[in-house]
Amino acid sequence: MKKLILGLLTIFLAMGSYAQVPDLKAKIPFDPKTDKGVLKNGLTYYVRANHTPKNRAELMLVVSAGSILEDDDQQGLAHFCEHMSFNGTKNFPKNELVNYFESIGMEFGPEINAYTGFDQTVYMLKVPLDSAKYMNKGLQVLYDWASQVTDSNDEINKERGVIHEEWRGGQGAQQRMMKQWLPVFFKDSHYADRLPIGKMSVVDSCPPSAVRRFRNDWYRPDLQAVIVVGDFDQKKMVQEVKEKFSQIPIHKNERKKPSYDVPFQKGTLIKVVTDPEATYSSANLYIKHPMELDTTVGGYREMMMHSLYNSMINARLSEIAQKENPPFVFARSSYGGLVGPVDVYSSMVVTHPGKIPEGLKAVLIENQRVKDYGFTESELKRAKASMMSSMETAYNDRDKRQSISIANEYSRNFLERKEPVPGLDKEYQYYKELMPTITLADVDALAKKWLTPDNRVVIITAPDVKGVPVPTNDDVKKLLAEVDTAKIKPYKDQVSDAPLMPEQPTPGKIVSEKKIPEVNAEEWTLSNGAKVILKKTDFKDDEILFSAYGPGGYSVYSPSDDVSTDFAATIMQMSGLSDFTAPELDKKLAGKVANVDPFIRQITQGFQGSSSKKDVETLMKLVNLYFTHPRVDQSAFNSFMTRMESQLDNRKASPEAAFSDTFRVVASNYSPWVRPLTKQTLKEANFDRIKAIDKDRFSNAGDFKFIFVGNIDFDKMKPGRNLPGFVAYNR
Template sequence: MRFIKPLALAFLLPATFYGVEAKMPTSLTTQARAVLSQDSLALNQKLPFDNEVVTGKLKNGFTYFIRKNIEPKGRVTMYLGMKAGSILENEKQLGLAHFLEHMNFNGLKHFPKNELVNYLQKAGVRFGSDLNAYTSFDQTVYQLPIPSDDPELLENGLQVMRDWAQDALLDGEEIDKERGVILEEKRGGRGVQQRLQDQYFPMVLNGSLYSKRLPIGTEEILKTFPYTEIRKFHQDWYRPDLQALIIVGDIDPKAIEEKVKVLFSDMTMPKKVPQRKEYRVDLLNKNQFLAISDPELPYTVAQVLIKNEKDKVLTVGDYRNELLKNIFNQMIAGRFSELMQQPNPPFMQAGGSIGDFVANLNTFSLLVVPKPGELESGFKAMLTEFERIQKYGFTQTELDRALADMKKGNEMAYIERDKKKSDSYVNRYLNYFIDNEPALSNEVSYRLTTQLLPTLKLEEVNGLVKKYYTDLNRDILIMGPEKEKANLPTEQAVLGWVKAVEDSPVSAYEDKVSNLPLLSKEPTKGTIVSSKDIGAVQAKELVLSNGVKVILKPTDFKNDEIQIMAYSPGGTSLYTDADYFSASNASSLVDASGVGQMSNVELTKYLAGKEVSISPYISERYEGISGSTDKEGLKNAFELIYGYFTEPRLDTDVFQSTMTRAKGSLENRLSNPNNVFSDKVKEVLYGNNVRRQNATVETLTKIERDRALAIYKERFADASDFVFTIVGSFDENEIKPFIETYLASLPASKRGENYKDLNILEPSKGERVVVHKGKEEKASTQLAYYGDYNYSENENVNMEALESVLTIKLLERLREKEGGVYGVGARASFNKLPKPRYAFSIGFGSAVDKTDPLISSALDEVKKIQDQGPDKVDIEKFVAEQKRQNELNLRENGYWLNYISSSYQNNLDINRYTRRMENLNKVTPKSVQEIAEKYLKKERLFEFILMPDSK
């Protein structure tokens, strides 16, 4: 459960609109056919609604959308959306829309107290990741993804939605218990971003009601509101005319519709129906300015927000305009990406986009994060680029690439239309109901976008900057570290910068595109020397003439998705501490430099309109390649792989740019309490070992360009011990020629390397470590155990079970019973190589004065499991969840890619997945108790606690 912070202006630009995500009909409606007719593509035609969803409105005003979708199989996703959020609260109810969302999990007509969560966990539904809800200014949404292959569970899922809609019990005792949870949620959200938001919200929201209705509310009201107020909010706004039920999944829509009619038709309207007003943020027709600071802000940020009335998307013409905006945003991103790769970039980050803002507004939002001490030059450089666009526009080649990217995205969405997950449909119908956004079928969306893209003209895209880049209704927001407060500019100074840029000459952008082929020479083809079936995973292992192994697993989980992963033992472990920083950054620097005969900028342009992404990596014990492609991009993907082995590059410009921006971002890193805390934790666990330190300006100075490139070349000089795993929608006979040409030809000296075990281990004896850093009166606690581990299938599944059952108990005790935390959980990790080790942690945030009592409660729950074993019902919850999750995993390309690769990498039995269900069924309270006794030993416990600055 959570509330949505709708704005984080300094670090989030508005989202862009993509017109290709939609729904698939079996046949087009008359309206859809009219819209798509080549002869009548009139821009004033209304967009047709998706005809594959069963939709209707009951007599009481309740709306429903029901759609059959078989991905994932045997699952259904239900959302209850309502047009009721914090904007509807009165002065006595601040925070109660969000509070009410919480209460819908703490007592319903058919699920009193905590029975809702308890029941669904038994069915394998995960609280938080599956079962959830959120509250924002204008809406509250409840989410329930559940199995649809159990009729009783499906029935009860519908009953949950009905209870959420109008049957919360709102028991006084439960309300009082939840106060502490929400106060901790509020406390946990406090920090530099919230403090800055408190200052700039009144300006950027034009003093509207939105600036006074943050969903989390006020501490005073959360602590003291009478029960009558939350019950009144529930009665006024949880009503059928403001609600919609959205059900998408592997179900019979007509049968579900009948159940919905029976269940929801008896919902009633209040006797006195308050008007659901549509609130606005009025334009002030003036400009505003604000400069603020905070001691925990690590760098200066400047943002320009130019506000406009939001365009409604109702017609074909409106849809076309959204495509234009998306193209415009893509081209801006390309311009600034290129700028930031200069040897001495004028800023650390910059950009801009047109997007939705809040309520009735959208914004043209410009952002710059200047280098330390260079706000004026960075701000001017950012504005100069927009002046360049305003005066000269974009080029035709830029537009062509953006159109190619959008065309490809449109095609991919259509190709995968029968593999689309239910969640994407649910969100589209939700947005249609809440915000009246278009809900097109896959067919209409694909055809409409296909027809409209060629009609988008350069002069139209360039016209957008003239429309949106104006000097009215413009807010300028400057935020900087406290130590820079005296140097933050005045409004007059910034306006002077703006005028200076407007008055300065600016040249047109030159779009440089490489005409060279990616590779300087074609590979010398090798051969496949052996092939064997791996029956357990329905895969095939190939051995190539140079020693490379390739595991192929064709699947039908997606229509056109191929994922690739490769590894070889070695990594940074083979290099000295003096070389470590060059080694650990080598792959990212090479990746940022392009490959073969193309720089990164040229490569990005070359790959426009292609669904290809390949990158190298070097970790502590391995080096390798990861990425994905579609069938059309296979040749490009293999070219890139070959290039990263044989023609890597580390451009001086890219190196200098990366170092400049990285150093700037780290200059004030210790102003962030979490960085100070993390540094101390690593110091306690690993001493001053350079391989476990966080990046700092000092460590960046130890990265040497030439040494980094030399190390990279060494790591990829011998492919003979590489293992490639390729999973997805490919035909074996079609992919083999690429394997022979680009993988069998890779250099192979057969040097027989392995990684080194660096023996970097946590201390065997724990300790308590308290760090004081931060303004907010809140604490963050991490309890952790480390040690040697007996790696086996049985041990692993019981360790996973311990993580699950302890998390359940911690939530019940620390959150539900004591009201001392918002979130708490246990986490287990373990590995086989280089030596079997485990880590087990418990984490939570809290009030400062509750830290020790909560630690005692958490450790008491650990001891209960050690002394008595977990409750059998909690084991059943874990097993149910894992079984349901396993069903989903086995239908994902990413799961199989990691499973097969890790099996080879860690010398694990590749058949072990077939024993997963058997191993789960062997888990008992006794077996989990033994794991807790064995690994959660008191003497190994570390208590890491972050407290605020000492007063």
Template sequence: MRIDFKLSVAALALCVASTGAFAQVKKKSAPSPKQKPTDPAVQIKASTLPVDKDVIIGKLPNGLTYYIRQNSLPQNRAELYLINKAGSILETDAQQGLAHFTEHMAFNGTRDFPKNALVNFLQSSGVRFGADLNAFTSFDETVYQLPLPTDSAKVFERGFDILANWAGFVSFDQAELDKERGVILEELRLRGKNAQERLQQQVLPVILNNSRYATRLPKGKEEVIKSFNLATIKSFYEDWYRPNLQAVIAVGDFDPKRVEQLIKEKFSQLKNPASPKPRTEYTVTAAPGTSVKFATDPEFPYTVAQIIVKMPGTQVRTTAEYLQSMRSGLFNQMLNARLNELLQKSNPPFLYGSATYGNFIGKQDAFTATVVARPGELETAIKTLVAETERARKFGFTLTEFERAKQNALVQMGDAYKERDKTRSSNFVNEYQQHFLNGSGIPGIAWEYQFYLDNIDKITLEQMNAMAARVIAGQSRSIIVEAPDNEKPKLPTEAALLGWIVEAGKNLTAYVDNVSTKPLIENIPDAGEIVDQTRDDSIGVTTLTFKNGVKAILKPTDFKNNQVILTGYSFGGTSLVSDAEYTSASMASSVVGNSGVSEFSQIQLQKMMTGKSVSIEPYISEYTQGFSGNSTTKDLGTALQLIYLYFTQPRKDKDIWESNMSQYRSLLVNRNLDPNSVFQDTVSAVLNRYNMRAMVPTTERLNTASLDKAFDFYKSSFGNANGFVFTFVGSFDIDAIKPLLATYLGSLPSSETKKTYKDLGMYPPAGLVSKTVNKGIGEKSTVQLVFSGDYDYSEVNNMQLDALEEVLNIKLIERLREQESGVYAPGVRSIYQKIPAGKYTVTISFGCAPENVDKLIAATMDEINKIKTNGAQATDIQKFKAEDMRSKQVQLRENYFWAGYLASGSQYDLPPHRILYYPKTAEKVTVQSTKDAANKYLSGKNLIKLILMPEKK
């Protein structure tokens, strides 16, 4: 059993931080720009930050800016972006939502790419719609991303035509526009019509001080989207899509001179309006004093409080501002470490807490403290959160905290510097985007690392404490409380809430930093014996077998300079325990993994890891137990020591157990308020034949669990290392790490008996099943169609099922989205397994209006029947092959791919060099094979229909 604590902390976070920008499919989150206030105590002469010498920055006569950087990772790939300094903030009343709508229309026809020609061309070139080809609209910008292969000059150069078409030649065909209205409305339905949106409407005017940002959300207004005419949207495009507000970013494996020539050729033809409108810079004016807002909703399952202290926004353009950004990073690290410690108490005062200083919105910065309370315990949560921030404000930080934070910052920057020639192109794009939009500095990692080395010791503890005193006690403050309707009677009055905050700051004492100076392992174990060593030269893999039965699969790579990815597994898992013992067993790895090791608590262990880049987590799944983790090359020894201790000296921490149980119970209280949670709980139950292990535990079931049972199960799972297989992929020398492996893996205790697993029968039932859940007050539905059955696991069959998944994805986007205008993002996912038994599922899912459920299910089945009757279209098969081949080319140069590939191959007893046959396997996908696969895997004999509908009125 696992309860994932995935929470949109507040409506504010939903709007500003993540979904304020509505994407064509999904916005990829970008790192926040380093925008922090200048500390008056800075002891460094301010000078403008240099510009990274490896980036070419230019401007065309029409005002368009361009950034070009040659970068070889991934090989034969490039990231092309078009940045428009125009978003929803510039819309008139009659255009609310049309910045986002304009973004959609760019994919529905341009001068050189009528209707869907652009998407078809890119898919045929190996670019996936949504996963690769994407765009998003936010308050102040609209961004288009176009990743392309560079080993085809024709495809790559055509990409600049696409960007130029987006920049100035969108067609706005009336028929396409009318069809897209439905798609946009379905996107708004998918992302909205829920508790978060309803709360957002209540709190944003307070948070944003009734500024223009509060009335120009990127989603716009439904009535505008339904009724606007062609002239209105074209007016927005013509006013704001102009070269003096645009930038082209090109980063990748290409000749930069050729790229610069292409930009000049393709974009010089763009023209600004004869009388351009002024691009107004809007702000959120800080209001002095404290504003308080309570907001409730019947479907919101959490009680959340936010204290937002707003301050003038700044940029990182000078060395002094950069130094202050370093202080802000240290401040956030230290303060949140304290809050995280509170969660490890036996009775934690809240479910989640954080406090961060950084960029906010509308040229503002903010110190934002957020807490998620346990049901009925808002007062405790708020008082604890405020007490910790006030403790930092009054007493500052300790010297040991400060030194740890500096070490961690140096290690993080040092790791980035070591990978400077192995950095992915997409990482640079975000920096250049912020440089164009906000003027943020782009000095480059070499300069930044050296600046850290030269200046981090110029930051003093006194400066840090002065910063804490300043940002926590700002003069413009908003306090937001969001809660379920059923908590409304328990909410305080505004006066009582402010009283809690005042009271929380009284009678505080300074923080005490509990650290250990002992070594992780005092007595190094005697090394075990390597009894066998084999090598597969075809893929550069060496396998070591130790006398205790442990195996290590090793693949040294040059994909990264300082990264090692490791996994470990053996068979067994929770399948070996009875249903009565399952609840305890399912918590074992989480509790032990959060309890530290040996004599060290998790808090002490985390502090001991200061200055190291290492992460090791034990896990126990249904059929295996093992480890996942990563480290730098130099810290691999520490990673292995942690694995050794998790085997031999796991720690039983009663406080962690009580903390986890308290969290679980609290999360169950209002879980049934959220329609999506109720639906997914039903989905899981149905697809696993109502096996209790797949169902969310009740409070009564939690009460049967015990720490002793969980700990005993953990020890039994890891008490015998015989049969464990570890995989190491990354930057290491085999001869150099063999002694480490022998010491910490070869010495693990073992017996002659190897564990196996038990088939629990947790797979979908046969036959036709239909289940409808009526939950939710919003007019929205969710549909899942699940085909399932027995499966003969093989590379050929896997390829056929992957192909069927992709061609069905293509057809459902064309039918349900483009033709029916009934959904935003239909999805198809195939899953196949060999353990515990050969089984497959193909799941088709989409969200839609309740009145369209039956029609869209029928359309889906119609598209399936077409493939069953005629096979997939040859053009769609070619798209799949191109996309899959391009994806595989990138994966083959990634450590994470190889770690998963080698580990799964070992579990499934597959030859490690099977990847070499991939091209020939792909050739076996044909029109006839897709027809056969559709009839075999989508026969409809085993079909489960799961539907979420609103509550009956």
């Protein structure tokens, strides 16, 4: 009988466990806290009450139409229409719209803005809610943008010069090179001829009727969404939105919206582009894939797998970049959306001058290594822990989420990719239920699916400098063939089992406490002389911000040390902590929401960081280790210097850099502390001097004030047991 009961319990427990896994074929529900609907005229609306920030509302008009829909005689006019929306509507003639919003304290740019892309045009307002009329005006502006822009001949003609100047300001080296490689990237696609900025020959001379034609064709309710998120009564706002935007008439004789693809091709397309003002060398690998529009729970699980893959491949590339003699300055790989119905696997690498083949090969080898052998269980465990921690923090702060973040999510849901919006409650549930079901085999299969020999594009960009070699198309083809046949070894995950702290610090004591009523904070004085200031806030439920300051900074040194003082904190951070190199420390902290960054400024040195509530002890341990067990490694210094030299190699060719350097020098009245960093001044950085500066600036915690702000539990912070006592620098 006991065996039978135990057997039944086992079955029921197994059933309970199995029931936790959601139906992968089920459709992802829309966030129940949001009112979403479609009016009779076809316009979509999203309304959500959200109280962060207080007394503010985010308003958006999203138009599912961009430069890709322009006729040949309209290239640039989608962007032109965006500009004209600010130059006169039925209820806000000429410049009255901007003038009104500025009169109530709104600033053009941060709070009044718009942008045009290939596939969309988006208008944004951040409206104060001090008065109900401000919100009414904001909704009226969205209404006017959607259907009442005047596009007068006079205003169109005046705006031509404004757009031309915007175009001129974007004609730097990167823009010039992009014009050369974009037709290869978008080969045989409409996108190649529809950059949003357009053709200035069209902008300068098009008849005003062409601008009005674009607006009449594509600014219509079935291609528009109104998004309203903010600190208001949601039920009342839904009614206001329905009443106002239902007045837009149904568009008659509407033009059919075409769909444009990016054709796939056999093999690999290659384009090498140089420019004398380019400041760095780079190589980009793109592998195009059809967009997979999957709004089921299984699709959400697939998206989680993509994030895990991206995290793990980039952790490997970051580890390589931190080696003493790295083959590249920076590299990154990821899978994500491109334009229209196209996804792309991309690998980007910034290389040392003349070393593009070496840098590109290193990244291709890492891609191939994943394809051949996959990732390791330890890598997957860390990536899962980091993703779960990030989601847990987001969930804990779900009631303090910024309105703009929610509005942007609705915008992505409305546009072509139809990003699901289940809400953070549901997303956190999915993470807890789906993450354990994702196996190493699941993620490894992605590399075999994504890394294909067809639909590939390789783009090389580099400075046009005499004596600096740039690979040819044939060189790139040869390199790709070499990687395809290379004998690659599996990745070895070097992980330390050592504890973060070699020994627990001796607890300090609080020798005095006092209130700071002006800012509603407390100050503790510790037995080592350090001051600790704590202020509890409710801006976020799961965040604690941290700063520490000590007197001194680089002002206590001679100007001849300026390069070494500039780099000292960075080298210390790049070296890791205690017995951990920087890559090993990253692995040790996987799943922890805690970070600390040292700095040395003009008259202070210190730290800045943050953590979740549960990881505040880890935060304090990191601070402790910077005082008690720091690292300043020669290998980290060498790696940093190699990368800096590459970044500075052709910087002088950039007009923007020349202007910035000159401005800083003149504005400082030619201060010896403000010298442009060049390859020559870079040589002044001295490892031994950096080591001595770090020891000098971060040896005595008693000189520091430690400041914690956030959702703090004061009792748990006492007695500050992980804040360092007065200790010698232990190298």
